[in-house]
Amino acid sequence: MERVKKRKGLQLPHVIPIRISEEKYRELSGLLQQSHCRSMSELLRKIIDNRKIIVGNVDQGNRLMLEELALIRKEVLAIGVNINQATRRVNSERLPADRLGHALEIVRLFQQADERISRLFTLMAKLSERW
CATH class of the missing domain: 1.20.58 (Methane Monooxygenase Hydroxylase; Chain G, domain 1)
Structure with a gap:
């Protein structure tokens, strides 16, 4: 079965590797666990686009x-x-x-x-x- 391709506007063709400090990585990892984002990439894209990150506390x-x-x-x-x-x-x-x-x-x-x-x-x- 062939992979379904995304529409042109939804594709993310550019990869930008970055380096961050251990402290910042722990901060982002904590935010990722609390958020509804499925991956670190999704979280970072939301931060770059200034979109809201929904954080849920589990009681x-x-x-x-x-x-x-x-x-x-x-x-x-x-x-x-x-x-x-x-x-x-x-x-x-x-x-x-x-x-x-x-x-x-x-x-x-x-x-x-x-x-x-x-x-x-x-x-x-x-x-x-x-x-």
């Missing part, structure tokens, strides 16, 4: 909370699938004793879902306090 507390929210979402979805399966088993059983066993399993699954949802509301309250 680890929010990041961990969002990861936990995603985990709770997966758990609640899995519990929902299990409840649907147990409900089908209850409806397919003929004997009342067997139905009761599956119904108790459904109750246990709803209790698990309730625990996860309580944790979800706690996390949402913490998030709303921050904003």
Whole structure:
């Protein structure tokens, strides 16, 4: 497969090698890590063109909370699938004793879902306090 060529106006045909001090390199590397730029070249082009460099601070507390929210979402979805399966088993059983066993399993699954949802509301309250 052939490489897609950029339009004439978007090509960057000139290479300009430069040397900078170790201190300046560390400063630029730090800025690169904080910015949305993918490479040092992209960062330097923005600096030369006097374009805005978007710097984002990553709040680890929010990041961990969002990861936990995603985990709770997966758990609640899995519990929902299990409840649907147990409900089908209850409806397919003929004997009342067997139905009761599956119904108790459904109750246990709803209790698990309730625990996860309580944790979800706690996390949402913490998030709303921050904003």
